[in-house]
Amino acid sequence: MSEENKPKEWSFKKNVAFTVLEEDRHADHKDDGCDATCGHGPGRHHTAHAETAEEEGRLVPNERVRSYRIEGMDCSSCAMTIENHLRMNPAVKQVRIHFATGKMQIEHDNTADDIVQEVKKAGYRATPIYPIGGAEVRQAGWRDPHQSMTVLSGVLLLFGYLGQFAGVSDDFRTLLYALSIIAGGYKPARSAFYAIKSRSLDMNVLMTTAAIGAACIGEWLEGATVVWLFAIGNMLQTRSMERTRNSIRGLMSAAPVEAWVKQGGLLVRKPIGELAIGSTIIVKPGEKIPLDGDVIDGQSAVNQAPITGESVPADKGAGDPVYAGTINESGALEIRVTKLAQDTAIARIVQMVEEAQEKKAPSQAFVDRFAAIYTPLVFGLAVLVMIVPPILLSEAWSEWLYKGLELLVIACPCALVISTPVAIVSAIGSAARNGVLIKGGASLEKAGQLTAIAFDKTGTLTTGKPRVVHTTVWEGNETDLLSIARTIEERSKHPIAAAIVRQAEERAAPVLVGANYNNFVGKGAGATIAEVEHFAGSPKLFEELGAGQGTWQTEAIAMQREGYTLVLVGTRERVMGMLAVADTARETTVEAIRGLKEVGIRHTVMLTGDNEGTARKIAGESGIDEYFPELLPEQKVGSIARLQQRGERVAMVGDGINDAPALAAADLGIAMGGAGTDTAMETADIVLMADHLEKLPYTVRISRQALRIIKQNVWFSLIVKIVALLLIFPGWLTLWMAVLSDTGAALLVILNSMRLLRKTH
Known part of the structure; x- marks a missing residue:
C-alpha cells in the first residue's frame, strides 16, 4: 500500500477509533448517506463527518458498520460493559452502543451469529437490524429468561422471612436466603464478571459486591433483599425502557412489506424490496400504501397521520404524491412508485429519528461528565469508610463494612445518567408520531428556549398561490x-x-x-x-x-x-x-401564531421580499408582531442577526431551500413540508412534515415540557443521592433502603420521562 493510501486513524471519545482510507475521503456524498447539502468540500467531507460523529458519540456509517438491537439493558453502565467486552474481541474493530435507543453500531470481521453469542454471554440479547423492506423487519418481542428466577428469588425471600414466625431454624432460613441470592443474583453476578473482565465499574459489580459483603458479615436477610429489589427494579426498568425505545420503532410497522403489482393486466403480490422505481402498484380501499409514489388513476381520501400527523384525511387524485405507511380510506388507487423501500419518507423518518435520539444534548453531556467524577469518588469513599475507622479508630469492622457497602450501592448514578436521554428519546419519538422531526437533543433544547420566531412569508405564512x-x-x-x-x-x-x-x-x-x-x-x-x-x-x-x-x-x-x-x-x-x-394567509396561520404566544413565544417576525403594503397586510392578518419588507435572501440573515443582538433566541421558519442562509443563521432552523422535500429533511434542525403551521406550537410545547422533565429528573436523582448519603453515617439507612432508593429513583425517572410519549398537539 502506498504511503498516501495508508489508513489514517482518528482516536475518538469513548475509546472509539475510526479508520478511513485517504482515497475514500473524496467519495461521492451518496456513498455514506450524506446529502449534498451538508456543505463540506470534497476534501473535507469524511473528516467533517468524522468530527461530527465524535461529538455525537456515533460511528461514521460505512459498508463495514452493522447495526444491532440490544435488549435487556436497564442502565447506561450495561452499554459500557457490552462495549468493553466486545472490544476485547480481535474481530471487532469499533463498537458504540446507545443505551437510550438500545442500538449498537459495530464494525466486525466475524459473523453476525458470533456477535449475538458474545452479547449473550454478558446477559443480553442482540438482534441484527436489517434494511427496511427486508424479510426480518419485524422482530418478536424479547422476554427476559431471568424473570422467572426473579420471581423464585422473591418467593424464597418471603418464605425465609416468614419462617422466623413459624419457628423455622436459623440455619434453614439462612439456606433460603442463600438460595434467594443465587436465584436473583445469577444474572447480575454474570454481568459483573464480564464488567470486571472488561475493566468496567457498573451497577452489577457494585450490587454483587454489596450482596456478597452482606452475606460475609452475616446479614443474609439484607443480602437477599438487596438482590431481589435490584432484580425486580431492573426488570421494571427494562420493560419501561423497551416501551420507550419502541415509541419510534412502531412507525416501522406502518408500511406493509408486500404490494399488489400491476403486470400485463394482472395483479401480482410481491415483496416491496423487489419493486423498482416506475413500477405500478394498486392499493385497495382500507389498505396501507406500501411505497412512496404518484397517483396515476383513481381518487381517494388518504389518512396521512403516520407521516404528517394530520388528523383529517387528504384528498388524492391523479398527479398527487402519496407516502408509504399512509392509509387509503375510500377508492382504489393506481400508483407509480417513485422511491425504493429504503428511501421512502417513513423509512427516512425512522432512520433520522433514531439518529437524532442518539445525539447527545448539552445537558446530557454535562450529566455524563458529572457521573464520571461522582462514581469513582464515592467508590473511593466507600473503600475508605470500610478500612479507615476500624484500623485508625478501632471501630467494629462489621459496622463500617456495612456503611461501606451502602456507599457502594449509592455510588452508581444510574437514575442521574438516564435522566436526560430517556426524556429526549421520549420527546423525539412522540414528536415523530405527531408529524414533527426533531433532529437531536440539542435541537430539542433550543426549541424549548426560544423567545422569538421569524417566518418567511410566501409559502409559510401564506399559501404561496396568489x-x-x-x-x-x-x-x-x-x-x-x-x-x-x-x-x-x-x-x-x-x-x-x-x-x-x-x-x-x-x-x-x-x-x-x-x-x-x-x-x-x-x-x-x-x-x-x-x-x-x-x-x-x-x-x-x-x-x-x-x-x-x-x-x-x-x-x-x-x-x-x-x-x-x-x-x-x-x-x-x-x-x-x-x-x-x-397571496392570502393560510387558514391555520392565525391560530398557529396565537398558539405560539400562548406557549411563551414573546416575539413573532415576518421576513419578506414584498413591498411595505403587502407585508403590512399579511402581518396584520396573521397577528405577526413585526415585519421586515423588501428583503433579498441574504438580507434576511441580517434581520436574524438584529433579533439576536436584542437578546432573542430566534428560530427561522421557511421551506428549507430558498431560506437556507436564514435557517443557518438562526439559533434553530425549522423547515415546513418535509414529507415531500428531501432537502428540507436534511438541512433544518426541526422539520414539520406537513405543509402548515399548526404543529409549531406543539413543537415548542413538547420541547419545553421535555426541558422541565429533564430538570425534574436531574434534581430528583441528586436529592435522592444526597439524602441517602446523609442517612448513612447516623445509621438510619439500611442496605435494602439504599438499593430501593437507587432502583426506585431510576424507575421513577423513566416513568416521568414516559409522560412525553402521551404528549399530543
Missing part, C-alpha cells in the same frame, strides 16, 4: 373584463397571470380571439382583441400608455397602500377595470 380577491369595473361588466384579461394573460406562466386565469375560469368568462401579443417586462402584457389594442398590467404601464387621468388612479393608490398587487385592464385611451391580487 388569487384575485377584488374586482373593480368602470366600463362594461365583470365577465367582459375577465374575458379580456384572460385572453391577454393565458399565455403567461407568471403566478399573477395564473391567478387571473383561474378567476376567469371560475366565473365562466370565455377566451376571446386575440392577436399581436406583446409582453412588457415587469409591467404587464397586451394583445389585439376585436381590432383594438388591449392591455393588462400595472398602474405604471397605463401611465406610460397615457391612459388619461381619472378616478382609477386614486383607487389604485388606495388599494396598493392596503397591500394588494394591482392588474389594470383597458386600452391606450381608457382604463376599463382593475383586478386586485393577493
Whole structure:
C-alpha cells in the first residue's frame, strides 16, 4: 500500500477509533448517506463527518458498520460493559452502543451469529437490524429468561422471612436466603464478571459486591433483599425502557412489506424490496400504501397521520404524491412508485429519528461528565469508610463494612445518567408520531428556549398561490373584463397571470380571439382583441400608455397602500377595470401564531421580499408582531442577526431551500413540508412534515415540557443521592433502603420521562 493510501486513524471519545482510507475521503456524498447539502468540500467531507460523529458519540456509517438491537439493558453502565467486552474481541474493530435507543453500531470481521453469542454471554440479547423492506423487519418481542428466577428469588425471600414466625431454624432460613441470592443474583453476578473482565465499574459489580459483603458479615436477610429489589427494579426498568425505545420503532410497522403489482393486466403480490422505481402498484380501499409514489388513476381520501400527523384525511387524485405507511380510506388507487423501500419518507423518518435520539444534548453531556467524577469518588469513599475507622479508630469492622457497602450501592448514578436521554428519546419519538422531526437533543433544547420566531412569508405564512380577491369595473361588466384579461394573460406562466386565469375560469368568462401579443417586462402584457389594442398590467404601464387621468388612479393608490398587487385592464385611451391580487394567509396561520404566544413565544417576525403594503397586510392578518419588507435572501440573515443582538433566541421558519442562509443563521432552523422535500429533511434542525403551521406550537410545547422533565429528573436523582448519603453515617439507612432508593429513583425517572410519549398537539 502506498504511503498516501495508508489508513489514517482518528482516536475518538469513548475509546472509539475510526479508520478511513485517504482515497475514500473524496467519495461521492451518496456513498455514506450524506446529502449534498451538508456543505463540506470534497476534501473535507469524511473528516467533517468524522468530527461530527465524535461529538455525537456515533460511528461514521460505512459498508463495514452493522447495526444491532440490544435488549435487556436497564442502565447506561450495561452499554459500557457490552462495549468493553466486545472490544476485547480481535474481530471487532469499533463498537458504540446507545443505551437510550438500545442500538449498537459495530464494525466486525466475524459473523453476525458470533456477535449475538458474545452479547449473550454478558446477559443480553442482540438482534441484527436489517434494511427496511427486508424479510426480518419485524422482530418478536424479547422476554427476559431471568424473570422467572426473579420471581423464585422473591418467593424464597418471603418464605425465609416468614419462617422466623413459624419457628423455622436459623440455619434453614439462612439456606433460603442463600438460595434467594443465587436465584436473583445469577444474572447480575454474570454481568459483573464480564464488567470486571472488561475493566468496567457498573451497577452489577457494585450490587454483587454489596450482596456478597452482606452475606460475609452475616446479614443474609439484607443480602437477599438487596438482590431481589435490584432484580425486580431492573426488570421494571427494562420493560419501561423497551416501551420507550419502541415509541419510534412502531412507525416501522406502518408500511406493509408486500404490494399488489400491476403486470400485463394482472395483479401480482410481491415483496416491496423487489419493486423498482416506475413500477405500478394498486392499493385497495382500507389498505396501507406500501411505497412512496404518484397517483396515476383513481381518487381517494388518504389518512396521512403516520407521516404528517394530520388528523383529517387528504384528498388524492391523479398527479398527487402519496407516502408509504399512509392509509387509503375510500377508492382504489393506481400508483407509480417513485422511491425504493429504503428511501421512502417513513423509512427516512425512522432512520433520522433514531439518529437524532442518539445525539447527545448539552445537558446530557454535562450529566455524563458529572457521573464520571461522582462514581469513582464515592467508590473511593466507600473503600475508605470500610478500612479507615476500624484500623485508625478501632471501630467494629462489621459496622463500617456495612456503611461501606451502602456507599457502594449509592455510588452508581444510574437514575442521574438516564435522566436526560430517556426524556429526549421520549420527546423525539412522540414528536415523530405527531408529524414533527426533531433532529437531536440539542435541537430539542433550543426549541424549548426560544423567545422569538421569524417566518418567511410566501409559502409559510401564506399559501404561496396568489388569487384575485377584488374586482373593480368602470366600463362594461365583470365577465367582459375577465374575458379580456384572460385572453391577454393565458399565455403567461407568471403566478399573477395564473391567478387571473383561474378567476376567469371560475366565473365562466370565455377566451376571446386575440392577436399581436406583446409582453412588457415587469409591467404587464397586451394583445389585439376585436381590432383594438388591449392591455393588462400595472398602474405604471397605463401611465406610460397615457391612459388619461381619472378616478382609477386614486383607487389604485388606495388599494396598493392596503397591500394588494394591482392588474389594470383597458386600452391606450381608457382604463376599463382593475383586478386586485393577493397571496392570502393560510387558514391555520392565525391560530398557529396565537398558539405560539400562548406557549411563551414573546416575539413573532415576518421576513419578506414584498413591498411595505403587502407585508403590512399579511402581518396584520396573521397577528405577526413585526415585519421586515423588501428583503433579498441574504438580507434576511441580517434581520436574524438584529433579533439576536436584542437578546432573542430566534428560530427561522421557511421551506428549507430558498431560506437556507436564514435557517443557518438562526439559533434553530425549522423547515415546513418535509414529507415531500428531501432537502428540507436534511438541512433544518426541526422539520414539520406537513405543509402548515399548526404543529409549531406543539413543537415548542413538547420541547419545553421535555426541558422541565429533564430538570425534574436531574434534581430528583441528586436529592435522592444526597439524602441517602446523609442517612448513612447516623445509621438510619439500611442496605435494602439504599438499593430501593437507587432502583426506585431510576424507575421513577423513566416513568416521568414516559409522560412525553402521551404528549399530543
